[in-house]
Structure formats: structure tokens, C-alpha cells
Amino acid sequence: MLRLSVHRVLVAIPTLILVSMLIFGLQKLLPGDPVTAMAGEVQDPQVIALLRHQYHLDESIPQQYALWVGAVLHGDLGTSLRTSVPVRTLIAQKLPVTLQLSLMALVVALLIGVPAGIVSAARRGTPIDYIANVFALSGMSIPTFWFGIILILVVSVKWRLLPSSGYVPPTEDLWLSIKTLLLPALVLGASLGAQLMRHTRSAMLGVLRSDYIRTARAKGLLWPAVIIKHGFRNALGPIVTVLTLLFGELLAGAVLTEQVFTIPGFGKLIVDSVFNRDYAVVQGVVLCTAAGFIVMNLLADVLYTLLNPRLRQD
């Protein structure tokens, strides 16, 4: 297991380098730069030239990249050109927000997706299966922003049950914090839950067809026990894979959800920074996300070996 982890970390390094080059290059393809965007309504050519020079924007792109990588290797992610706040501070501020949202959405997705997937596989071809499938399809096809706005209008504006936006740290007020993120977590979790349901269902169907299930049933074991203990446990492998992949989607979905519910997290930070061409922030945040994704994949590999004893031959 240790060797696997070390190997994975080593493989992660070129991935991160590639990601950093990609994000650096892609940003430069966008017209405009942070200084022009920042100048906004008051365009003073002298100030623009001065700031360009100050932020090394007048140098060649490879030079700028080298400067940035050099700083990152020294642990300096730079400062937001727009607000003069260090990128590290921004990440420390926003990461917990998005993590909490993602975690809550994941719980929602698991609560919806896994039971629905198991039931619809076990009751394959029955009305329950069809209904679950219809819900899954709707969950996947309804746009996040639309679902979000509808939920705000119904739950927050009409019924006044939950807050419509914002974020309260759990350290300040745990209950209010959960309440504030409930709607966004539901929106984000619903589409993930739908995908999870589809994957759980097909994994379960595959497993339930296998010989040992038939044997277990033939031995007279109760159907629920067969499904959970023999069926679901063996279907977990593919489900865990999907879950780690979904983590990426979770972050992508957070971008939209955070916009609709005005949650000051990673997603909102990234979108606003792209629009303001705040290069340092975009680079820092994407780099951080990529690293997180790699860690998630590593975790998945470790989980496999825990779930499947056959992989534990070190």
C-alpha cells in the first residue's frame, strides 16, 4: 500500500506541472489583462503601464510563468491583483466553505443515490424501478441554476423556511450554518445523487446476476441480507470509483451553485477572478483544486485495497 501511495504521489508531480502550464497558458489566451479589467471605468494609461510593469505583465509569457512557478515553489501563491489580498488567505477563507458544501451535497447524494440504486436493481422492471429511473433522469437533466432559483423562490421566498443565500461558518452557529447550505447542498446533491443511483443500479444488477448470489439464495439466505451483504459489498468497487469521479463534478457543480446561492466559496472566487482576469487567484485556486483531485484519487486507490482483499498482496 505504501509503495502504491508513493508511486501515486510521484505520478502526481508531472500532472500538477501540466495543469499549471495549462491554466497559465489558457488564461493568457483570454483577451484583456487584470490591469485593464481593474482600471474599469477610469482608464489612466500611465497607471495601466505602471501596474503592468509592477506585475510583470509586460514580460514574455514563459518569463511570467517561470516567475510564478519560482514563487509557488517558495510557497508564495502571489496576491490578488484586484484586492491586494494574498491568494493563500483567499484559499484559506474559501476552501472550508466549498468543502462543507461538497460534503453536505455528498451526503445528500449518498442518501438519495445509493438506496434508490439498490432498490431499483433489486426490484428491476417493477414500477419502483421505473419511477426511480425517471427521477434519476430528471435529476441529471435539470440545470443546476434553474433548480436553484426555483428552490429559492419556493422554499425561501414563498414559504420562508430556509435562507436564500450566503454562508455562516459552522464555528459561529452550527445549526444556522447547516440551514444556510441545505438548499445549495440539495441542488448540488440531487444531480450527483441521480448519477450515483444509475451507477449503483447497474453495478448491483451486474453483481446480482452472478453465481454466488444465486448460491446464497439457494442456501436459503434472506433476500435483504443477500442484497446488502453479498450484493452491495461487491458492487462497492465501481461505486467508489464513480464517487471519486463525482468529486470533480462536485467542484464543477459548486461553481454554478455558489453563483446562484451567492456562497463565497471556491467556485464563486474562480468565476469572479476569471472575469476580472485576476491571474494569480485563478492559478492558485485551480492548482489547489487539482491537488485536491489527485488526493481524492489516491484515497480511492487506498479504499479499493481496503474493500477488495485480493488487491492487498504487497
Next chain:
Amino acid sequence: MHKLMHKLMITAALTLATGAALGQTLRIGLQDDLGTLDPHRSSQFVERIVFASLCDTLIDITPDLKFTPKLATSWTTSADGKTLTLKLRQDVKFHDGEAFNAAAVKANLDRARTLPVSLRKAELASVDHVDVIDNYTVALALKNPDAAMLATLSDRAGMMLAPNTLANDAGVASHPVCSGPYKFVERVQNDRVVLEKFAGYWNTAAYPIQKVVYMPIPDSTVRLANLRSGALDMIERTSPSDVASVRNDAGLRLVTTSGLGYFGLTYNVNHGSAATGPWQDKRVREALSLVIDREAIDQVIGAGIFPPAAQALPPTSPYFDKTIGVPKRNVDQARALLKAAGHSSGVDIEMTFGNNTIDSQLAQMIQAMAAEANIRIKLRPTDYAAALDAARKGNFQLMAIAWSGRVDPDGNLHDFVTCKGAMNYGGYCDPKVDSLLDEARTKTDTTARKALYDAALKLLVDEQPINYVFYQPWPFTVSKKVSGFTPYPDGLIRLRDMNVKG
């Protein structure tokens, strides 16, 4: 009887006490997130909304655009117009306890004039030096008379920061210390700016609200939904598409006022390689102006709050030229103009615009109207930063640009249509316009100044470097819980006399 009086008094006292306790937090939904909090470096309109409660200016304006005392109690201009002397309030403290005086004014104006990254340098370019006459009198020695100086001092250049904090630029940008009725508490980027009442304010009784929270929510639908759910108490820049539903909502009030800015189409007549095409002929520019049905735009897209415009100055300005009428739509005349210009088969032009809902609707509607006169507009939507980049590099043919407007007419004209204007993206250049607008800057007599603006506006109407389409309104939506809100043409939210019921 005596007992009854007693009871009444207790009730009254209790009501007052609860009223004061409830007049607490005002939550305002903004359209954009703020950039810097340094008034001298600020470039966005939305920052001015927060500054309005945080940083008092030397001079203020009234809703009908007259200048009124703020930190300066009175001012006089010397006979030659080259010295502006300000008398200052003597009871003002900065949020850190420092006293406000003439030396503080000098320190602030000097920073605004000399800080390399200051965006106030152009506004204060006419200031030669600042003299401290006595503790509460300060004199601005000008290189030449500057008619816009009072307006300048009523905006960001006239905002006073605590002198002890001026040396630390990063500090000013993240935690400004001023002398306004509210002091800075915290700012979470993309989330909120929080201000709380400053107990040492000289006019603290006029500000019953204890705490103000500004929350940037760019999407207008979401912003309104938050107001309806009670998460906000008021929002700025209500979308025209929501105007009808706000008017039908018993819990909300639409408060709208015509602003100082405009929405216009700027032609690239002489800026870079893209400045070649039929629109270099003024008849083509006039033809497009003639096919735009400004009334229809006001009704269809603006829900009646986009008043048609045909000049850079708003009707509220004393320099507004009444003789310039808004052109009635006339497709035949537009076709005739194109024919006269040698384009009987029509012209092609690409229009760059911001890819937000309103600008996209405007672009499409103008495209459809122009097509009737054979002006074929190709639409090029871009995000804001890309549009600014294209504007600066001259990488456009026709660009839809909105300007938030300034109190002084100079702020709506000089930078946009003089040969070297910093925001003259189209490169339009007419020495006659330049000399008129330059001279207007130095005339402090309103009548003489108006004559110059009238002449310049006539030239601009004839040349049409910019087709003005409508005046920017400032549509606020306020919860019925909020009282005492007065809209100003500059679009800022002044919290004086405002209160929130619980």
C-alpha cells in the same frame, strides 16, 4: 389624568426604545463585488456606494445636483478663479480618533495627486499645490481655473482618509480609515462588506442605522429573490424586466431616478487597424442613429425607465441642451443618407457588447431595427474585461458602452470625445471640440460655460462619434421596512435619515 399621562409617557418611551433597538442592520444587495477600498485607487462604480457611508467628502451634492457643505462648511473662489479656499468643520474625527483639519486635507489631496497608482491624478491635474492657511482653512492653488473642481471634491478625490494611515497603501486598500458616519468592520471578498456606526461622528443623530452589510450578488434575479426572502433590505440596479413584478409586490417599493450616465454606441473612426469602414462617413453614423427607435427600447427593454438620449448630458444637468431633440425613427431618411454616402446596398458593421442580459437584448433589438435600413450588424458579445481590452486596443468597429456619469458635464464629455481623452476609444478627434471643451473646463460662470458646451454638443450631434441611446437610470428596490431613502442622480446610497423597522 396625571396617571394617564404617566402611562402614555412610559408607552412612548418604550416604543422609542424598541424602535431604536430595532433600527439596526441594513443589508444592501450590490450588483458587483468591490475591488479596492482605497478611494484614490478606486475605479468601479460599486465602490463609490460603499464609500458614500464610509468616507465623507469635502463637498456633497443635493438630489438636484447643487453643491452642499460636508466636511467643508463653505468655499470661495478667487476672482481669477485660480484659488479655491475651503473652510472646514471643526468637530470632525477620523475613525481612529485623529482630528480632521487642514493638514489632513492637504495630506489627502497630495496623496491623490502624487501616488503613482492613483486614479485621481487626472481629476486633480489642475491643482498646482495645496496650502494650509490655518488649522481649519485650506487653499487649493490651481494652475488654471477649474470649473469641475467642486464636483471633483464631491467624489472620490474629495474623500478624506486618516493621515496616519496614508503611508500604508495595502492597509488603505484593505481597511480604510475615514471620517464618515460608518466605520469599516470587515470585508470578505465576493461575500460582504460590513460597516458599523461610528459613535464619534459629528452628526450621529441623523444616522439611526447601527450596522450596514453590503452583499455583492451579480445576478439580478437572485438579488431580487434575496430581497423578497428578507435576506436583504434593499437592492441597487433592479433589472428592468423585474420592474413590473416589483411594482405589484406589496412588500416592496421601486425607487428609481434618472442618472447622470448614458448608454451609447461608440464608432471606431480612427483608432488602430479596425478603424476602416463605411462608418467613417458621418452620414452612415447618422443613419444608424436614425433607425434606432429609442422609445421602443425604453418600453420593450427598459420597462419605461430607459429615457431616450441624444446627447452626453442628462436633462438634470444645468448644461443639458434642450434644443437637441431625440431623433424620431426614420428608416427612409436613413436609407437616403446611406445612398448619399454611396452605400445604396447597405453597410456591414460589427458591434461589440457586454454579454449580460440587458446589453444582449439591446444589441439584438438594435440589430433588428438597423436591418430595416440595410445596416447589417454582426453581433460580437464579450465579457467585460475583454470588451475593455478591445476598446483600449481599438480592436472593434462599433461598441456598446455604458458610462455611469459624473456630476460635472466635463466628466461625461472630455475624456470621451477630445483627441487625447483617456476613454476616447474610437479615436474621434476634432480640434474645435477640443478647444471648446478645454475652455469650458476653465469657465466658472455657468452662462458662459453653457455657451461653450452648447457649441461643442452641436458639433458632436453633427459628427455623431457616439450614438447616444438612453440615460442610465438608478432603479433601487427597497423593502417596505426601510424608510427615509432618497435616491440621488449619482446612484449612491446615502444613509442619512434612513431606518429599518424590525
